[in-house]
Structures are given as C-alpha cells and as structure tokens.
Amino acid sequence: MGIATEPIGSVPRPTPLLEAMRSRAAGRISEEQFRKAEEAALQDTIARFEKTGSPVISDGEQTKPSFATYPLLGLNLAPDGVVIPFADGHTRQLPKLAAGPFRYGVHAVQFLKAAQRFAHCPVKQAVISASALSLLYPQEGLPGYSRQQFVTDLVNEARRDIRECLEAGAACVQIDFTEGRLALKLDPSGKLLESFVELNNQVLDGFGAADRAKIGVHTCPGGDQDSTHSADVDYVGLLPHLFRLKVGRFYLQLASEPDREHVLRAVRPLLPAGATLFVGVTDPISRRIETPEEVRDRVFEAAEFIPLAQLGTTDDCGFSPFADDTSTSRDTAFAKIQSRVAGTRLASETLGR
Numbered sequence: 001m002g003i004a005t006e007p008i009g010s011v012p013r014p015t016p017l018l019e020a021m022r023s024r025a026a027g028r029i030s031e032e033q034f035r036k037a038e039e040a041a042l043q044d045t046i047a048r049f050e051k052t053g054s055p056v057i058s059d060g061e062q063t064k065p066s067f068a069t070y071p072l073l074g075l076n077l078a079p080d081g082v083v084i085p086f087a088d089g090h091t092r093q094l095p096k097l098a099a100g101p102f103r104y105g106v107h108a109v110q111f112l113k114a115a116q117r118f119a120h121c122p123v124k125q126a127v128i129s130a131s132a133l134s135l136l137y138p139q140e141g142l143p144g145y146s147r148q149q150f151v152t153d154l155v156n157e158a159r160r161d162i163r164e165c166l167e168a169g170a171a172c173v174q175i176d177f178t179e180g181r182l183a184l185k186l187d188p189s190g191k192l193l194e195s196f197v198e199l200n201n202q203v204l205d206g207f208g209a210a211d212r213a214k215i216g217v218h219t220c221p222g223g224d225q226d227s228t229h230s231a232d233v234d235y236v237g238l239l240p241h242l243f244r245l246k247v248g249r250f251y252l253q254l255a256s257e258p259d260r261e262h263v264l265r266a267v268r269p270l271l272p273a274g275a276t277l278f279v280g281v282t283d284p285i286s287r288r289i290e291t292p293e294e295v296r297d298r299v300f301e302a303a304e305f306i307p308l309a310q311l312g313t314t315d316d317c318g319f320s321p322f323a324d325d326t327s328t329s330r331d332t333a334f335a336k337i338q339s340r341v342a343g344t345r346l347a348s349e350t351l352g353r
C-alpha cells in the first residue's frame with residue numbers, strides 16, 4: 001500500500017480568481033460571476049492535484065479567505081484584534097468579536113462538499129483550531145457575553161466543524177494548529193500553549209477512538225509571504241505538548257528545519273502508539289523544487305527514528321494559507337507536490353512498504 005502521503009491544504013489561487021476577489025470587493029462583478037470564478041479555480045485545482053498522483057487531495061483552499069478566518073464570514077467583528085508579527089517585518093492582524101453569541105458564519109464541510117463534486121480520489125479537509133479562534137475574544141471582555149460562555153460556544157462550533165466533515169466522508173480532518181509554536185514565543189513559560197492544548201482537547205473529547213484516528217493536527221512556524229512567525233522557537237519545547245492532543249495523525253513541518261535529526265530524535269519517545277506522523281518533505285517557503293530523490297532521502301532519514309508503520313509524508317505547510325499570498329506560483333506548488341508523491345513512492349519501494 002506504500003507510505004501514506006497527503007497535502008496540508010492550500011494552493012495559490014489562479015490569477016482570474018484573485019482578480020475576481022478584487023472586483024467583488026470593489027463591487028464591480030455580480031455574485032454569480034464571482035461564484036463562476038471560484039468554481040473554475042476549484043475544478044482546475046482538483047484536476048491538477050489529481051495529476052500529481054497524490055492519493056489524497058484537498059480543495060487547495062481556493063474559496064477560503066484564509067486557513068484561519070473562514071468561519072468569520074458575516075460575523076459582528078471589530079478590526080483591531082491580535083497582531084501576529086512575521087520574521088520579515090510584515091504582520092497579520094486578526095479581528096476581534098464585537099458581540100456574542102459566537103457562531104461560525106461558514107463551516108468547513110461546505111468546502112469539502114464542493115470539492116467532492118469534482119474529485120475522483122479521497123479529499124481531506126482542514127479546519128481551524130479552537131485555540132486560534134479563542135484569540136477573537138477581546139481582552140477587555142464583552143458586555144453580556146462572558147469569556148466562559150464564549151468558550152462553550154466555541155468548543156461546540158469547532159466540534160461541529162469536524163464532525164460534519166467526518167460525516168460527509170472526508171478522508172481525514174486536519175486541525176490547523178500553527179499557533180502552537182507561536183504560543184511558546186509569546187509565553188516561554190508554556191502556560192499559554194498548555195491552555196491551547198487543553199481547549200483543543202475539550203473539542204476532541206467529543207469524539208471516540210474511531211473518529212480520532214481520522215483526525216489530525218498540523219504544526220508549523222507559520223508560513224505567509226515566504227516568511228515565518230516562530231521558526232526561532234526550539235521545536236523540542238513544543239513536542240511534549242503537541243503529542244498530548246487526542247488525535248491519531250500529526251502533520252509536522254520538518255523539511256525547512258535546520259536540524260531535522262534533533263527534531264526526529266525528540267519525537268521518537270513521544271509519538272503515541274498507533275498514531276501516524278506525517279513529516280514535511282517539501283518546503284513551501286523555498287522556491288527551489290525538491291527532487292524526488294531528495295524527498296526519498298528525507299523519508300530514509302525519518303525512518304531511522306520513526307517506525308515505518310507510523311510514518312507518512314506531507315508538505316511542510318500550505319502553499320498559500322492566505323488567499324492574497326502569491327509568493328509561490330501554482331506551477332511551483334504542484335511541482336513540489338509531484339516530487340513529494342514520487343519521492344515517497346521511491347522510498348516505499350526501497351523500504352519495502
């Protein structure tokens with residue numbers, strides 16, 4: 001059956017869709033014209049994804065505004081929320097909730113079902129973590145809507161987001177937890193990270209073992225405009241917390257790590273029995289396209305530390321987590337995905353799996 005290989009999620013949007021997004025924001029095209037542009041991008045993305053030979057695909061997040069903000073459509077928000085600084089000096093600012101109760105404007109199953117109409121192979125679905133969305137609640141509180149009530153609503157909504165995707169036949173559901181390593185940067189004591197893990201586990205407590213085997217978590221140091229927000233935080237500090245999450249699949253950025261052995265050595269004793277570790281073998285931040293042989297060698301390297309039955313491969317991160325991020329071209333993204341698939345196959349053949 002071979003070593004499992006999966007994407008993380010996003011693929012750069014094609015130019016006509018980006019243009020349609022701008023035209024729509026300026027009120028220059030109809031909703032129907034915009035939907036047509038979305039549909040065309042989705043269909044093309046799925047066709048190109050399937051051509052790479054990837055046994056599991058995603059919708060490329062073509063119609064998400066970003067990996068983190070898709071649930072916020074139509075919500076009552078103020079613009080001045082938490083600011084996330086990136087290493088190259090640019091920032092992304094989250095909005096904050098202006099009134100309760102908190103309900104998702106969009107649930108991820110909508111993207112999954114749209115993709116399944118075109119796909120011939122299994123489709124996975126990424127969802128945003130409850131911990132990331134917990135940052136929406138304002139520091140100063142909200143009149144008539146306590147933080148506690150917000151957290152209860154958030155846990156219910158995050159659970160529903162996952163459950164609906166599983167029920168709709170997602171190959172698996174991946175929780176994007178890119179704020180894990182960032183949490184250690186913001187609070188080196190580890191308390192913030194611990195509270196994130198607790199919150200996400202509250203969501204996961206709503207699922208049994210069979211469901212959890214299909215639920216995974218993705219961690220990375222952030223990836224936007226070819227820059228990161230927390231690559232300077234030692235991975236090893238994150239790992240003991242990460243592996244406490246009650247999921248069966250872990251998607252670990254690794255290709256871009258300066259010392260991969262250091263990370264793999266730390267993972268080995270922590271990886272829960274029965275869980276699958278998908279190691280990143282391609283780097284979306286770098287424009288250079290990895291060769292299949294390079295990918296194969298990265299699998300060999302990981303196989304020295306991780307039992308083969310628990311090893312899979314992935315891309316380090318999405319290729320365009322925010323819709324307006326065009327730092328990587330579509331051609332480059334698909335070429336890297338193709339190398340991941342081919343290199344993983346080469347490794348499978350040699351390792352006899």
Ligand SMILES: [Zn+2]
Nearest residue numbers: 178220317318
């Ligand atoms: Zn990522």
